[in-house]
Amino acid sequence: MTDPLLELDDVVVEYPAKSRGRKPFRVLQGVSLSIAPGETLGLVGESGSGKTTLGRAVLGLAPVTSGEIRYAGTPVSRLGKRERRALSKDIQVVFQDPYTSLNPAMTVMDILTEPLLVAGVARAEAQGRVQKLLDRVHLPHDAADRLPREFSGGQRQRIAIARALCRDPRLIVCDEPVSALDLTTQARVLDLFTEIQEATGVAYLFVTHDLSVVRHISHRVAVLYRGEIVETGDAAQITERPEHPYTKRLWLAAPVPDPKRQAQRRAERQKAATS
Incomplete structure (x- = not known):
């Protein structure tokens, strides 16, 4: 085991x-x-x-x-x-809000190379790793030269994931x-x-x-x-x-795309709350 x-x-x-x-x-x-x-x-x-x-x-x-x-x-x-x-x-972290966790004044390259440079990695090697990280999270190579505000929410979160992966965490x-x-x-x-x-x-x-x-x-x-x-x-x-019972209430509170099923869940949740 x-x-x-x-x-x-x-x-x-x-x-x-x-x-x-x-x-x-x-x-x-x-x-x-x-x-x-x-x-x-x-x-x-x-x-x-x-x-x-x-x-x-x-x-x-x-x-x-x-x-x-x-x-x-x-x-x-x-x-x-x-x-x-x-x-x-x-041990690394990915936060809820990718925009506030990324320095808006730094390019993606600077954001991703910073933890590597602090760890003593040479700049040329760090930049090479960043290009591989961008591939891994499915962002284009030119993303490295852009600022966080130029990306959508999903793309910003991919940048945050790439930053978490920089030093190969477990x-x-x-x-x-x-x-x-x-x-x-x-x-x-x-x-x-x-x-x-x-x-x-x-x-x-x-x-x-x-x-x-x-x-x-x-x-x-x-x-x-x-x-x-x-x-x-x-x-x-x-x-x-x-x-x-608490787990059951959590499950009933999760939204579903079917309006009829959603209404049924709402009724079941109200019943569970009063029982």
Whole structure:
């Protein structure tokens, strides 16, 4: 059996209260999960469930109050800044909004070569890698000389994916990476994620509120509700035969293109909410 690439063991994340005398606000309440090399774990939950905080904790951007995060068997939840920078070679991120995560004053070439140059790669080699990355994410070669504002939302997200791939990571945290895109563009970007995974063996922690997206991209799914994992399992089981009432409500809330089916789902959701 393959050892996990990423493990979370009873992870708790708390933030200080805004006023004196009040208890800290607990966002994650003892979360445990794992991701194998080359696997996609879909982390699904509604707004406020704690899923983005979980992703930030993995990236070292949210403090871990208790519990442990391990990467390739090594504890990483309390690393210093230098050790965390070294780990960034292996763990990268793709954010929700590709435009705000890209420097609007830099060309695509500058954006993509920057992490390579910081890592000590020679400029000529870095530029050669960038051209290969643009091919991998299906952007034209002349994209390298253009600014982010010259691209559509889907193309900007491809640039963000290329940046995440620059240093050949083993794990990418994907924080709602398609939620800002229209449905057709969503499908193309999801297919790109799958294509890249098949070619490179990278693992994904794929954070989303949409079970239909999770079904498209994930091998396994974990459902987060108020900071706790309430259901985990294979993607087909969670999205087709959910057991927990919260997971069922999430599935009923997912939009479908058929108006009659959508109306039926709305009625079923209202019935579930009052039962």
